[in-house]
Amino acid sequence: MSGSKDRKPSANLKLLDSEVRVVNVGLVQFAGDLRDQGVKVVHVDWAPPAGGDVKLARLLSKLED
Amino acid sequence: MTIANANETAVDRMLRGDPQLVDVIPAKEAVDGLGDRLILHAGPPLDWADMCGPMRGAVTGIAVFEGWAENLEQAEEAASKGFFEFAPNHDFDCVGPMTGMTTISQPLMVVENKAFGNRAYCAINEGLGKVMRFGGNDEEVRDRLKWIRDVLGPALGRAIRAADGIPLKSLVGRGLTMGDEMHQRNVACSGLILRELAPHLARTTDNPGDLADILAFIGGNDQFFLNVAMAMGKAIMDPVRNIDKSTVVTAMARNGTDFGIRVSGTGDRWFTAPVEMPEGLYFPGYSEKDANPDMGDSTIIETIGLGGFAMAASPAVAGFVGAGPASEALNFTRTMAEITVSENPEWAIPAMDYQGVPTGIDIRRVVETGLAPTINTGIAHKEPGVGQVGAGVVRAPLKCFEQALFAFAEKIGVA
Structure with a gap:
């Protein structure tokens, strides 16, 4: 095993070497926190069908067009 | 027929509607089954015991107005002893704003849907402030109702008949381009209809003093x-009722206690949940501590794609109801487009490159997205007899739509 100094950065870390641009899906607070730190964020307003209520979601799937 | 086909039929009937204001006549002539001591109210069914303050205030006031009680105290006692019968306006082809009182001697405006031949009725608007629709019930309020009954109503009826009716669809289309959304802002359409009526009022009203009062009042x-x-909305939506397998909402209404919806595929059954409190702006001297929960049949306006659904046409209303900056108005309309089947090309919004208003609320989309219909509304004081204290925005309770979805699924045999 090589020492930590010699470890090559992973693809994920390389991503953070360049300017970070984020697509945030779901909770808008995360987008706000990143924006406050100067990160460019596009927020996607998304929630699970029927707010995550499994019974309603299952019923909706049976009532498609 | 699939659900999609059924909803296409529903929206097609909405778009083909041809509502025209054709008359003003006494309620006893207009409405079958309306009799002594029967009081029609806004929203789903409601007993005296469950009525909020303004609704009780209006009931006692209208009872004195009709001569069913000598004073408000006697009217309250009579109501508590079951002397009056109560029923929703919607069951009698009527709608009424806020408390929505409809009784035998009030003059009702008649809107006929020429495409389908049905008629819908609504009383004449009393103005702002201390009025019966907000629970006002003192002598000043009742005297205004008497003048509406004895002078304004008959004069409007004569003028509308002389005009051979007033087509409303195109008038509303113009109003949308002039900044109205038809629920909390009707400045343009009120002016446009007065412009249509004024020559006929002048020709058919003998007394110049009455004519001046009428023109000043409107x-x-x-x-x-x-x-x-509102009568237009009811006339448009009634032919959409009872389409098998349609998930389109045909009525939304509140009685100050409950919010109720009706859905085409489940007929005239109400799906109700406790009504919510509007968030908005208050007149000087009042605050949310004074506010009554939401009420009125006026949500028929949103049911046809106007009001909160057409907020983008009316940036001024966004400020008036405390919904945020004018730039936010477009987002309200865009959001409502996510829960509707189609749009109405005849009611276009200039600020959205003439996109039509969102049309045909689909209960499936409401439940799936969790986006409840946005309603622009007036706010009544919670105590009887005070009147309007502000204006705001309120959301329809999601519970109504969830209940309706379960009932709809059961009706079409989907478990």
């Missing part, structure tokens, strides 16, 4: 057109 009431728009 000209001084920015919400005069609201009640016309």
